[in-house]
Amino acid sequence: MLRCCIAAENRKLRRALIWAVFLLLPLLAGVYGTVNYLQNLEILTPGWYNLWTQHTLFYSLFFFAPMTALYTAYLWRLEHLGHNWNLIMTVPVPRFDLYLGKFLVAWKMVLLTQLWVFALFVLFGKLWVGLPGWPPAEILFWAVRGTLGGAAVIALHLVISMLIRSFAAPILLALAGGVLGAYFANENLGLFWPYALMMSGMNSNRAEDLLDGRMGPFLLACLVWTLLAFAAGWLLLNRRDVRSE
Amino acid sequence: MAVCLWAELKKAHRRHDLPVVLGIGVLALCWANTMKLSDPASLAYGYSMVLYGLSIVNAVVMPLSMAVLGSRLWDVEVRGSACKLLYTLQSRGSLFGAKVALGFAEVLVAPLMELAGTLAFGRIYRFTEPLSPAALGWFFFCTLAVNALLFFFELMLSLFFENQVPALGCGVLFSMTGLFAMFMPPAFTRLLPWAYYAVTLSVGMVYDESTRISTFYPIPYPVWALAVVVALCGLVLMAGWRLVRRKEV
Numbered sequence: 466m467l468r469c470c471i472a473a474e475n476r477k478l479r480r481a482l483i484w485a486v487f488l489l490l491p492l493l494a495g496v497y498g499t500v501n502y503l504q505n506l507e508i509l510t511p512g513w514y515n516l517w518t519q520h521t522l523f524y525s526l527f528f529f530a531p532m533t534a535l536y537t538a539y540l541w542r543l544e545h546l547g548h549n550w551n552l553i554m555t556v557p558v559p560r561f562d563l564y565l566g567k568f569l570v571a572w573k574m575v576l577l578t579q580l581w582v583f584a585l586f587v588l589f590g591k592l593w594v595g596l597p598g599w600p601p602a603e604i605l606f607w608a609v610r611g612t613l614g615g616a617a618v619i620a621l622h623l624v625i626s627m628l629i630r631s632f633a634a635p636i637l638l639a640l641a642g643g644v645l646g647a648y649f650a651n652e653n654l655g656l657f658w659p660y661a662l663m664m665s666g667m668n669s670n671r672a673e674d675l676l677d678g679r680m681g682p683f684l685l686a687c688l689v690w691t692l693l694a695f696a697a698g699w700l701l702l703n704r705r706d707v708r709s710e
Numbered sequence: 711m712a713v714c715l716w717a718e719l720k721k722a723h724r725r726h727d728l729p730v731v732l733g734i735g736v737l738a739l740c741w742a743n744t745m746k747l748s749d750p751a752s753l754a755y756g757y758s759m760v761l762y763g764l765s766i767v768n769a770v771v772m773p774l775s776m777a778v779l780g781s782r783l784w785d786v787e788v789r790g791s792a793c794k795l796l797y798t799l800q801s802r803g804s805l806f807g808a809k810v811a812l813g814f815a816e817v818l819v820a821p822l823m824e825l826a827g828t829l830a831f832g833r834i835y836r837f838t839e840p841l842s843p844a845a846l847g848w849f850f851f852c853t854l855a856v857n858a859l860l861f862f863f864e865l866m867l868s869l870f871f872e873n874q875v876p877a878l879g880c881g882v883l884f885s886m887t888g889l890f891a892m893f894m895p896p897a898f899t900r901l902l903p904w905a906y907y908a909v910t911l912s913v914g915m916v917y918d919e920s921t922r923i924s925t926f927y928p929i930p931y932p933v934w935a936l937a938v939v940v941a942l943c944g945l946v947l948m949a950g951w952r953l954v955r956r957k958e959v
Contacts, residue, residue, distance in 0.1 A: 482871075486879040490886065497890040523889060527770055531882050539875060546789055632785060632874045633778040634730060636882070640774050641737050648744060 466558045470566025474540055478570070483539050487578055490532055494524040495585035499593050513590060513600040517607070520586050521669040525611065526650075527643045530618055530660050534639035536574050537622040538632050540567045545630045560702040564695075567623055575615045583608045607668045610676075613687045614662030618642075620694030621659050627701065656686035659694075714800055714808035721786055722812060730782070731816045734775040735823030741767045742827070747835045751923055756837025758913045758926035760828050761849050768853060768907040769888035772820070773860050777881025779816050780864030781874045783809055788872050794959040806954045809865070810947065817861045821853040845912050848931050852910035855939040860884065860904055862943060866950040869957065900935075903942055909935045 478484075498520035502509065509515040544553050553563060583605060590596045618639070625635045639660075646660030650670075655661035665683060668675050676683050722728075745763045746752055752759055787793050796805055825846060832841060867877040884904040891898060891905035899905045914929045 482873055482875040482879065486875070486882065489879075489883055493883065493886055493890070497887075501893065523886065527889070528882060528886050531774060531885075535875070535878055535882065538878075542874075547791070630789075631725065631782055633781040633878055636878055637730065637733070637775060637778045640771065640885075641733070644737065644741055644771075 467562045467565060470558060470562045471569055474566050474570035477540060477543060478574070481539065483536060483574075486532060486535060487574065487581070490528060491524065491578060491582040491585055494528070495520055495582070495589050498522070498524075499589045502594065511596075513596055513604060516590050516594060516596065517586060517600070517604050518669060518671065520589075521582065521667050524582070525664040525667045525669040526647045527640065529611075529615065529663050530622075530639040530643035530646070531636050532578070533571070533575060533615060533618050534622045534626070534636045536571050537567070537619060538626045538635050540571060541623070541626040542632050544627075545632075554705065561699045564623060564627070564698040564702055568620060568695075571619045571623065572612070572616055575619060576612050579608045579612050579615070603674070607666065607674075610683075611663050611667035613684065614659075614664070614666035617659040617662050617687055617690035617694065620691045620698070624694050624697045624701065627698065656682055659690040662687055662690065711804055711807060714804040715811055718808045718812040722816075725782055725786060727779075727782070727816060730778065731819040732823070734771065734779075735820045735827075738764065738767050738771050738820060738824060739827040741771070742824075743831070747831055753836065753838045755924075755926040756835060756839045757828065757832060757841060757845070758839060758928070759924070760831050761845065762911065762913045762915055762926060764824055764828070764849070764853075765907045765911050766889070766892055768824075768856075769892055769905060770885050772853075772857055772907070773884035773888055773904050774878075774881040775820070776817065776857055776860035777864040777877050777884070779813060780861050781868045781877045781881075783813050783865060784868040785874050788868075788874075793957070797959050802954050802957075803951075806951055810862070810950075813861055813865060814858060817857045818854060820857065821850050824853065825850045842928075845928065848910075848912050852936055852939070853907065855936055855943065856904070856906045856910070859906075859939050859943045859946060862946040862950060866946055866953060869950060869953045903939065906935055906939050910939070 498516070502516050502519040505519075509519075544550055554560075586604075587600055590600060622635055622639060625638060629635055642658075642660035646655070646658055646664060649655055649658040649661040650664050655665040662683070664670070665675055666687075742760060742763050745759065747756065747760065787796065828846060828849075829841075831837070864877045864881060867880060868874060871877070887902060888905045888907070891902050892908050896909070899908055910932055912929055912931050914927050915924050916927070917924045
């Protein structure tokens with residue numbers, strides 16, 4: 466059943482306009498990051514680490530969460546149109562599979578986005594900046610680690626987008642969450658706020674690893690926030706019913 | 711027209727627009743409050759610092775927020791498949807006029823809150839910089855004009871595409887490029903209308919790296935920038951009206 470749900474969600478993404486955002490947002494972040502890096506070479510230590518911070522700082526601070534919210538709101542939008550909610554409430558599929566299917570597809574999107582961010586980072590680093598050698602494997606690890614933090618945001622926003630029928634409102638909430646996340650991360654409280662997990666995982670504002678020696682608490686925080694959102698999604702979906710109008 | 715506006719107000723009430731518009735202002739002010747406003751070295755430039763900081767905050771928050779407001783205003787008709795019914799019950803002009811009037815009222819809230827917030831910061835943190843009503847007024851009108859431009863543009867996108875992804879996607883991209891433009895050469899920033907929060911600023915900043923202290927200074931009001939924004943507002947409104955007039959149902 467879960468496989469059917471995933472297939473249905475994947476079908477929604479075919480030729481969807483959301484891919485334009487997927488392509489453009491990391492591209493703009495990469496172009497700006499590279500320009501900024503080249504403009505500030507007298508302040509920055511040249512190298513892959515500082516190029517990474519310039520590429521990902523604003524992307525992970527403020528724009529990753531709204532982008533993820535856009536993905537999740539898009540996956541719920543069809544269900545909120547017309548009488549489709551009643552339709553999905555009556556399909557012979559365990560209700561949580563509907564949520565889980567969306568989660569896995571949104572996570573796949575986020576994983577692809579992160580790979581696109583990393584590919585642009587390597588491409589611009591080699592061809593535009595002309596950095597010697599290849600980026601350290603540690604940076605690829607940070608990009609993948611960011612998706613673990615992203616999982617919590619996806620799980621949370623699937624619940625928010627399920628509850629709020631409006632397509633746009635969850636995206637504004639994500640921006641607010643991201644701004645608060647920047648504050649939490651600055652205060653070293655990143656593990657206590659789901660929107661700050663991704664930026665901590667990405668290590669986007671320091672050249673040295675922010676989570677050095679704290680990987681365990683980070684993974685635990687990602688797991689706890691994701692499971693809390695799963696529980697909320699499970700509870701809400703099982704208590705929700707058809708809407709009679 | 712009054713009846714149409716009343717209908718739009720009822721829709722806004724059901725959509726819970728009030729918490730959304732108030733939330734936008736609160737978010738901007740909370741973010742501005744994280745600047746070191748109580749720092750004794752900043753008090754002499756308090757108001758200038760707040761205005762400068764708010765313009766950066768606005769560059770991130772407002773494009774996406776205006777996309778949210780514009781998208782929600784039209785999406786309610788799309789989701790309810792109400793366009794056909796509405797076009798038979800009322801003139802297209804009255805529908806568009808009421809939506810524009812309500813939208814403008816919603817857009818007005820955030821700059822008003824920022825204005826009140828700036829005055830409140832001055833009192834709370836006891837800024838020693840003399841208050842310049844002209845600079846505050848200029849900031850208010852410029853923020854309102856850029857917000858209105860973005861709102862009308864996003865409303866137009868929502869009218870054009872039934873799918874709300876383009877409007878919201880543009881909102882996210884405008885927020886991102888607006889923030890980037892703040893740190894780019896002025897010639898580049900002037901090319902992006904959604905980055906005019908920075909172009910219309912009447913405050914400049916010099917950052918001393920050795921002392922790590924920022925000082926602010928007044929700059930002449932860039933009247934031409936406000937004129938550009940107002941003219942673009944008019945053009946976008948006209949394009950939106952044209953879309954509504956020609957829209958097939």
